[in-house]
Amino acid sequence: xxxxxxxxxxxxxxxxxxxxxxxxxxxxxxxxxxxxxxxxxxxxxxxxxxxxxxxxxxxxxxxxxxxxxxxxxxxxxxxxxxxxxxxxxxxxxxxxxxxxxxxxxxxxxxxxxxxxxxxxxxxxxxxxxxxxxxxxxxxxxxxxxxxxxxxxxxxxxxxxxxxxxxxxxxxxxxxxxxxxxxxxxxxxxxxxxxxxxxxxxxxxxxxxxxxxxxxxxxxxxxxxxxxxxxxxxxxxxxxxxxxxxxxxxxxxxxxxxxxxxxxxxxxxxxxxxxxxxxxxxxxxxxxxxxxxxxxxxxxxxxxxxxxxxxxxxxxxxxxxxxxxxxxxxxxxxxxxxxxxxxxxxxxxxxxxxxxxxxxxxxxxxxxxxxxxxxxxxxxxxxxxxxxxxxxxxxxxxxxxxxxxxxxxxxxxxxxxxxxxxxxxxxxxxxxxxxxxxxxxxxxxxxxxxxxxxxxxxxxxxxxxxxxxxxxxxxxxxxxxxxxxxxxxxxxxxxxxxxxxxxxxxxxxxxxxxxxxxxxxxxxxxxxxxxxxxxxxxxxxxxxxxxxxxxxxxxxxxxxxxxxxxxxxxxxxxxxxxxxxxxxxxxxxxxxxxxxxxx
Numbered sequence: 226x227x228x229x230x231x232x233x234x235x236x237x238x239x240x241x242x243x244x245x246x247x248x249x250x251x252x253x254x255x256x257x258x259x260x261x262x263x264x265x266x267x268x269x270x271x272x273x274x275x276x277x278x279x280x281x282x283x284x285x286x287x288x289x290x291x292x293x294x295x296x297x298x299x300x301x302x303x304x305x306x307x308x309x310x311x312x313x314x315x316x317x318x319x320x321x322x323x324x325x326x327x328x329x330x331x332x333x334x335x336x337x338x339x340x341x342x343x344x345x346x347x348x349x350x351x352x353x354x355x356x357x358x359x360x361x362x363x364x365x366x367x368x369x370x371x372x373x374x375x376x377x378x379x380x381x382x383x384x385x386x387x388x389x390x391x392x393x394x395x396x397x398x399x400x401x402x403x404x405x406x407x408x409x410x411x412x413x414x415x416x417x418x419x420x421x422x423x424x425x426x427x428x429x430x431x432x433x434x435x436x437x438x439x440x441x442x443x444x445x446x447x448x449x450x451x452x453x454x455x456x457x458x459x460x461x462x463x464x465x466x467x468x469x470x471x472x473x474x475x476x477x478x479x480x481x482x483x484x485x486x487x488x489x490x491x492x493x494x495x496x497x498x499x500x501x502x503x504x505x506x507x508x509x510x511x512x513x514x515x516x517x518x519x520x521x522x523x524x525x526x527x528x529x530x531x532x533x534x535x536x537x538x539x540x541x542x543x544x545x546x547x548x549x550x551x552x553x554x555x556x557x558x559x560x561x562x563x564x565x566x567x568x569x570x571x572x573x574x575x576x577x578x579x580x581x582x583x584x585x586x587x588x589x590x591x592x593x594x595x596x597x598x599x600x601x602x603x604x605x606x607x608x609x610x611x612x613x614x615x616x617x618x619x620x621x622x623x624x625x626x627x628x629x630x631x632x633x634x635x636x637x638x639x640x641x642x643x644x645x646x647x648x649x650x651x652x653x654x655x656x657x658x659x660x661x662x663x664x665x666x667x668x669x670x671x672x673x674x675x676x677x678x679x680x681x682x683x684x685x686x687x688x689x690x691x692x693x694x695x696x697x698x699x700x701x702x703x704x705x706x707x708x709x710x711x712x713x714x715x716x717x718x719x720x721x722x723x724x725x726x727x728x729x730x731x732x733x734x735x736x737x738x739x740x741x742x743x744x745x746x747x748x749x750x751x752x753x754x755x756x757x758x759x760x761x762x763x764x765x766x767x768x769x770x771x772x773x774x775x776x777x778x779x780x781x782x783x784x785x786x787x788x789x790x791x792x793x794x795x796x797x798x799x800x801x802x803x804x805x806x807x808x809x810x811x812x813x814x815x816x817x818x819x820x821x822x823x
Contacts, residue, residue, distance in 0.1 A: 245383070248374035252367040253324065253387045253498050254424050256415055256812045259360035260394035261401065262296050262332075266353075267540065268559040269413040270294070276410040277338065277345035287715060289346035291464045293353055295666055299460045300357030301364060302662035303453045308365035309655020310445070310507045317366040317373070317651050320433045324362020325428055329421030335414035344441065345709065347587050352685030364391075369650035372642045373435040378585050380643055384633030385581015389573050392634055395536060396563075403560030413810060424511040441695035451496040452508065456663065458489030463670035468675060469709040474681035475674060509652045517644035518653060520783035521637050524593060526660040527776035528633055531600065532616040532771040533665030534672025538765060539566060541676075546612060546751040546758060553748065568620045572627020573634075581635030589636035590783055597777035601770045603629055608766040613756045633780070640783065672765045672819030673714070679761020680710040684754065688713075693729075695740040701732055724750055 241247070266273065270290060279286055312320040335352045338345050368384060375383045405412035451533030462485035482633070500506040513519040543562040547734045553561050580592045603626040610618060645653040689706030693699060705727050725733070733741050743749050 240435075244431075245374040245379075248370055249383050249387060249402050251424060251432060252321075252363075252370050253390050254420070255321070255363040255428075256387055256391035257329065257397070257422060258368050258424070259301075259363045260391045262356060262360065262400040263301075263416060264395040264398035264536065265402040265413050266293055266297075267536070268399045268563055269406035269410055271556075271559060272406035273349070273413075274346075277349070278341040279343065279346050286343075286346070287468055287711060289343070289350060290715060292350045293346070293465075295460070295464060295669060295673070296354050297360065298352055298662055298666050299457065300354050301361045302460070302659055302666060303456045304358060304361035305365045305658045305662065306452065306655045307449045307507055307650040308362050308650065309369070309653075309658075310370060311653035311664070312366040312655075313648060314444075316434045317369050318428070318434050320362055320651075321366040321370060322425065322428050323430070324359050325364075325421060325425040327362060328356060328359025329418060329425060331359055332414050332417040336411040337420070338411075348678040363471060364662075365655040366651055368638065368642055368654040370432065370435075370659070372654070373647070374644075374651050377643055381585035381589070381636060381639035382578060382582035383638040385584075388638040389577025389581070389631050389635050392572045392577070392630065393570045396566055396573075399536070399540070399563035399566060400560075403563035405750055406559065408558070418818060439631070441520045443505045445499075445503050445505055447499050448496060448503055448507040451492050451499060455489045455492030455496055458485045459490065460489075460663075460666050462486040462489065463666060467670055467673045468711055474710045475679050477674070480621040481578055492698035507652070508656065509649055510655070512645065512649060512653050517783050518657075519777055521589070521593075521641035521644070522657050522660050524597070524776045524783075525634075525641070525657055526664045527772050527779065528597060528600075528630075528637075529661045530662035530668045530671070531604070531772040531776070532630065533668030534670075534765065535668075535769065537669060538676065538762060540674055541758070542612070542762065545716070546755050547614070549747040549751045550613060550755075552747065558601055558721045565616070565619075567621040569627040570629075572624045572629075573631040574627075575626040577629030577635040580632045580641055584636035584639055585794040590781060592636040593633045593640070593780040593783075594777050596629045596631070596636075597780055599629035599632065599774045600626060601773035601777070604766045604770045604773065608763055608770075612759050612762075633776075637780065671768065673711075675765045675768060676758070676761035677710045679764055680714060680754070680757045683757040683760060684710055684713060686728050687753060687757060691749070692744075695744055695749075696736045697728065697732060697744075701728070716750075723727055733799075 270293070273293070274280070274290075279289065308324075331352055335349060335356065338348050338352075340348055344580055371383050371387050372380055401416065402413050405416060422692075451524035462482045465485065466477045466482045467473060467481070469474050469481040470482075473479075476482050496508070497510075500508045500510050513522075540562055543565055544558040547567075548558045548561050551553060580596070584592050593639065603622055606622045606625070609620075610622065640656055641649065641657050685706040688708075689702045692705060697705075706729065728744065733745070736744070
């Protein structure tokens, strides 16, 4: 394999005049596919579970639900830095093309699950992990390929399009999942196969290796292994932490979670020690000395912390409460929820490329900082909305949030990539992507924990009282009232009405027709959880506001316009007005010092 990777085809000869647009369009397609598949299963989950005959409301089955959604993100987070480093060593296009192949094959295999029950779910989880490997290959090198293809004074526009389409892919996936899953759940995976085949052939025939390779570098096996183990253990601990443990609503104090998280931290500490001593480290820690890179990467992490869990909260709000209360059947809520969130995607698609292009001229700091401040303001707006909101107000908040995300994401990504030495773009871009992907998984754990805490505090009494008011015997009502909050949250997340399955035919047969109609109708369960849900939602929004404000401060500390020193000829007027580090001293490990304009 490494002999094939070390070959260097299609680097000689003149580039086509439109090559930069070929590189941008192909990598944008790849990033769209990779991010779309991170979310398309969220909306499709009810149909997937029905298709493989698995009850998602049974406590043990929450494992499959979490890993079918989060496993893809976890694998991407773990591998993206290693694959970006391999791209620097052996060629970004080669690693990227291999990713298209892995991703497409995994998507095809996902459609042919012939098993049912736990076996069918396990098959899907494993193939989702393989699909995540392919996605990591693509995400690790896409930004570096675009950066190689465009001059520095056009990268904001190019990376803006690439990045914002990728972020939007998470929300486009919600609509596609809602459209395709009711027809056949396999279509949510099959749709990626022809697009992946097209992208694979297109990339192989047209993309060229333009970046510098570090062929004398060696693979940092110790760093790769300790990093992967540390990140995997911490992320697995998150999936167990939001599940009940004993009499507790969550498992954060369980020995398993503490052991997993503690071991993960120890492995990451060992990783840092190894990287500080390694001759060819996988994680280029000296890159963090570049202020534009470190500030942009920390801002990326904080923004993803605020944004990552938002999608889940909005889906629960729409599918589990608002849509059923407005007459939408539970089977139709997934598609309607995806459509209701379209203003968010529209806002990002509008603001992302525009702010990226403007940042080429005026710098990223104002746009990225302003975007985070506006995002914080939008979270406050959503905090003020009632649970039974007016949709026009909700859509306005989503549109503003999309514009705010776009203002931040595109200029920030361009500034990060512009600050990197050419030979480290794969590793540096992948480091930035790892912080983003890891923060999304961490955000899901934080948001779900805050929501579960809010539900657990008030739901038992509310649920018990609501059932008793409609004739359910006290013993049965009290038992249902103590159903784990995570099960109730997942039922809302999946658009399920759990009343019929929780009460059972035996209890329902002893109730009068009116009470049966109320308990199993569209409004009873959503109205019951609305109050406890609001408490948890408000706490989550406060957390998101704090994360956005810290991200805004960090973003403001990035300095002015940065371009790496050996590309200043492409950045008209940027040289000579300021330097980083102070005094213009170049880091011998990083090459020439980048120039800035405040």
